[in-house]
Amino acid sequence: MGSSHIIGIEDGTAYFLVTSAKIAVMFGVVMITVAYTTLAERRVSAFIQDRLGPNRVGPMGLLQPIADGLKNLLKEETLPASASRLYFLLGPMLAMIPALVTFAVIPFAAPLPTPWGVVPMVIADVPIGVLYILALSSLGVYGVVIAGWASNNKYAFLGGLRASAQMISYEVGLGLSLIAVLMLAGNVTLTEIVSRQQQLGIWFALPLSLGFILFLICAFAETNRLPFDMPEAESELITGFHTEYSAMKFSMFFIAEYAHMLTASALMATLFFGGWDLPGTWDDMYMFQGQLISGFGANGAPIAATLTVWKSLATFLGFALKTGFFLFLYIWIRWTLPRFRYDQVMELGWKVIIPISLGYTMVLAATMLTLYEAGVEYGFTFGLVLSVVSGLCTLGFVFLLDKGGTIGGAASGKKVTFEQEIL
Amino acid sequence: MDSLIYFVLASVTVGGALGVVFGRSPIASLLFMIASLGSTAGIYVMLEAHFLAAIQIIVYAGAIMVLFLFVIMLLNLGHDYKRDIRGGLAILFAFGVTGGIGGLLASRVMPEGTLLLNSYPTGVSIDTEIAEKGIIGVIAEPLFNEYIVAFEFTGVLLFVAIVGALALAKRSD
Amino acid sequence: MSGSYIPLLVLFGVSIVNAIGMGIASHILNPRRPTPVKEMPYESGMIPLGDTRQRFSVKFYVVAISFIVFDLETVFLIPWAVNLQSLGWGVFGAVSLFVLLLALGLVYEWRKGGLEWE
Numbered sequence: 245m246g247s248s249h250i251i252g253i254e255d256g257t258a259y260f261l262v263t264s265a266k267i268a269v270m271f272g273v274v275m276i277t278v279a280y281t282t283l284a285e286r287r288v289s290a291f292i293q294d295r296l297g298p299n300r301v302g303p304m305g306l307l308q309p310i311a312d313g314l315k316n317l318l319k320e321e322t323l324p325a326s327a328s329r330l331y332f333l334l335g336p337m338l339a340m341i342p343a344l345v346t347f348a349v350i351p352f353a354a355p356l357p358t359p360w361g362v363v364p365m366v367i368a369d370v371p372i373g374v375l376y377i378l379a380l381s382s383l384g385v386y387g388v389v390i391a392g393w394a395s396n397n398k399y400a401f402l403g404g405l406r407a408s409a410q411m412i413s414y415e416v417g418l419g420l421s422l423i424a425v426l427m428l429a430g431n432v433t434l435t436e437i438v439s440r441q442q443q444l445g446i447w448f449a450l451p452l453s454l455g456f457i458l459f460l461i462c463a464f465a466e467t468n469r470l471p472f473d474m475p476e477a478e479s480e481l482i483t484g485f486h487t488e489y490s491a492m493k494f495s496m497f498f499i500a501e502y503a504h505m506l507t508a509s510a511l512m513a514t515l516f517f518g519g520w521d522l523p524g525t526w527d528d529m530y531m532f533q534g535q536l537i538s539g540f541g542a543n544g545a546p547i548a549a550t551l552t553v554w555k556s557l558a559t560f561l562g563f564a565l566k567t568g569f570f571l572f573l574y575i576w577i578r579w580t581l582p583r584f585r586y587d588q589v590m591e592l593g594w595k596v597i598i599p600i601s602l603g604y605t606m607v608l609a610a611t612m613l614t615l616y617e618a619g620v621e622y623g624f625t626f627g628l629v630l631s632v633v634s635g636l637c638t639l640g641f642v643f644l645l646d647k648g649g650t651i652g653g654a655a656s657g658k659k660v661t662f663e664q665e666i667l
Numbered sequence: 668m669d670s671l672i673y674f675v676l677a678s679v680t681v682g683g684a685l686g687v688v689f690g691r692s693p694i695a696s697l698l699f700m701i702a703s704l705g706s707t708a709g710i711y712v713m714l715e716a717h718f719l720a721a722i723q724i725i726v727y728a729g730a731i732m733v734l735f736l737f738v739i740m741l742l743n744l745g746h747d748y749k750r751d752i753r754g755g756l757a758i759l760f761a762f763g764v765t766g767g768i769g770g771l772l773a774s775r776v777m778p779e780g781t782l783l784l785n786s787y788p789t790g791v792s793i794d795t796e797i798a799e800k801g802i803i804g805v806i807a808e809p810l811f812n813e814y815i816v817a818f819e820f821t822g823v824l825l826f827v828a829i830v831g832a833l834a835l836a837k838r839s840d
Numbered sequence: 841m842s843g844s845y846i847p848l849l850v851l852f853g854v855s856i857v858n859a860i861g862m863g864i865a866s867h868i869l870n871p872r873r874p875t876p877v878k879e880m881p882y883e884s885g886m887i888p889l890g891d892t893r894q895r896f897s898v899k900f901y902v903v904a905i906s907f908i909v910f911d912l913e914t915v916f917l918i919p920w921a922v923n924l925q926s927l928g929w930g931v932f933g934a935v936s937l938f939v940l941l942l943a944l945g946l947v948y949e950w951r952k953g954g955l956e957w958e
Contacts, residue, residue, distance in 0.1 A: 253843035263847045320871050325879035337859040344855040348848055368847040371802045375721035382729025397881040409900050412733055412907040419914035426921040492866030594955045602939055616925050712845055722915055730911045734904040741901055807919035811931045822938040825909045829945035832905035833954050836898050
């Protein structure tokens with residue numbers, strides 16, 4: 245056991261070394277995960293469609309992502325004569341940079357004890373946590389629009405526009421569904437949100453079930469994945485904003501998309517499924533008056549947390565499993581559900597998600613205030629009451645969607661001409 | 668270290684602002700403006716105004732600039748064959764107006780020979796305030812107590828904005 | 841406190857260098873044999889007609905304005921949500937009024953057809 249001192253910026257060299265190591269490892273892990281998610285996507289889709297999928301390069305096709313990467317690096321790139329060169333180049337970069345830096349604020353394991361001090365397992369525990377993620381996800385629009393605009397291709401331009409309108413519509417829903425998490429956590433840093441879930445004893449997915457469902461829908465729409473992949477609806481827009489892109493520039497859009505998926509999955513795990521927290525209280529540790537504690541004793545005195553390396557490893561594994569599950573969910577849904585029509589996407593965003601998340605926020609706030617008023621301590625009972633209220637809201641939501649009156653759908657008999665369809 | 672980061676951010680801010688003015692196409696100006704807003708957010712962080720920095724990116728760089736982008740495309744600006752930004756008198760006028768606003772601001776900084784800034788809470792008291800209430804709490808307390816009326820009026824203003832936008836958009840149909 | 845942002849700054853640097861590096865690497869490595877057909881915009885084999893950069897539907901503009909309004913609303917709700925307990929019922933009433941006003945705006949937009957993507 246090393247010292248219980250938490251390595252911070254005031255430690256100078258030690259902090260610098262630890263942080264550099266964390267950045268290098270995280271960057272590598274994100275890139276490798278992104279590469280292998282593309283393989284997983286192809287293998288899972290093959291499994292769902294009862295075929296084999298890529299299995300020739302390396303054992304079980306495991307070297308396929310590397311082969312793809314090399315191919316894209318060495319392939320000829322096309323540049324339409326009518327495209328604006330500078331912006332054509334800038335598009336993929338603008339798409340990729342925000343996608344790669346978002347991951348930095350997500351805590352991925354319990355603090356790791358080392359002989360030199362305790363290392364927090366998050367790259368940058370910035371005080372604005374969730375807001376940082378919202379801010380960066382709002383910047384993701386530009387890469388897509390600029391790419392579509394610079395290509396000087398009608399399909400690409402339309403794809404870029406559609407993508408941007410869709411992304412900004414669902415960003416509101418994303419923000420509003422996050423309000424519920426902020427209310428229950430009372431904080432915006434992600435490490436604090438994880439520790440509040442440990443204190444509550446229930447992961448937020450249950451007390452905030454409707455919030456989680458809304459967040460899930462918005463996250464799918466934000467990452468432009470099926471059933472919301474309007475910007476690249478193949479049957480309508482070729483491949484949308486990246487129609488003119490090939491080789492490495494296309495790869496960059498691909499990396500951005502999968503990095504967004506990875507971040508969204510990790511975020512769902514962190515905000516609603518306890519982050520690195522595992523069931524039970526044996527791994528709980530959170531900050532209390534500058535000390536890492538695992539809970540309070542019978543007399544209300546804080547119990548110091550015992551940090552071990554295997555705890556950090558186990559929690560990291562837990563986090564990876566949760567994130568992996570959501571990545572799988574992305575793929576699973578992509579190969580299961582058909583695509584929405586564009587007007588359905590916009591209507592779902594503005595007429596369903598936004599009003600419902602607003603109402604839900606107010607219901608939750610009133611419930612929480614009543615609970616505080618009644619003197620219910622933040623803990624298991626508190627979570628249980630909220631779970632019941634949210635469960636009722638979720639039931640209502642499902643019932644509302646099921647009636648088919650709001651979203652329309654093929655059976656609603658609404659006439660859509662071809663021109664309106666492509667706009 | 669701090670001053671190095673500050674000078675990098677400040678030069679990006681000023682450089683971006685210059686880029687907005689001298690940018691060849693509206694799209695270039697827009698991207699320069701985003702860079703400028705982004706580094707301003709960085710400066711806010713250095714001033715411990717974390718929430719403000721986040722808002723700067725979410726609202727200005729992420730929402731209002733998207734509207735600008737749409738307007739540029741709506742008006743079909745940004746093509747290669749024609750310069751959209753007129754020079755001459757318009758630029759002079761714009762500089763005049765901006766200079767006037769800047770002058771007014773500057774006169775507020777030092778109204779009676781003393782820096783107005785000196786009457787505001789200093790760094791140490793901001794730090795204790797943040798440690799006590801958290802970075803969001805320092806915004807929330809005054810916003811929902813002292814400025815609650817202004818907050819409600821903001822709601823009215825936003826409502827009017829929706830009505831106005833619809834009135835403009837629907838007229839062209 | 842702002843020291844905790846330094847790793848972010850470094851990560852930003854790494855990502856930008858990575859993005860530019862990818863661009864440059866492929867620029868050096870890949871072959872270029874342009875032909876007039878290759879340089880044409882790909883529109884499913886049709887010869888492109890007219891200019892791409894036409895004026896587009898005013899719909900997108902309405903969406904963008906509504907987005908700004910509701911984004912601002914979210915931003916105003918964040919400080920309230922975080923300090924829900926300490927602000928209490930009084931502020932809850934004030935925020936309800938605020939939310940109600942904007943919900944009214946949404947209803948108005950809905951009734952006026954601003955949300956229809958016909």
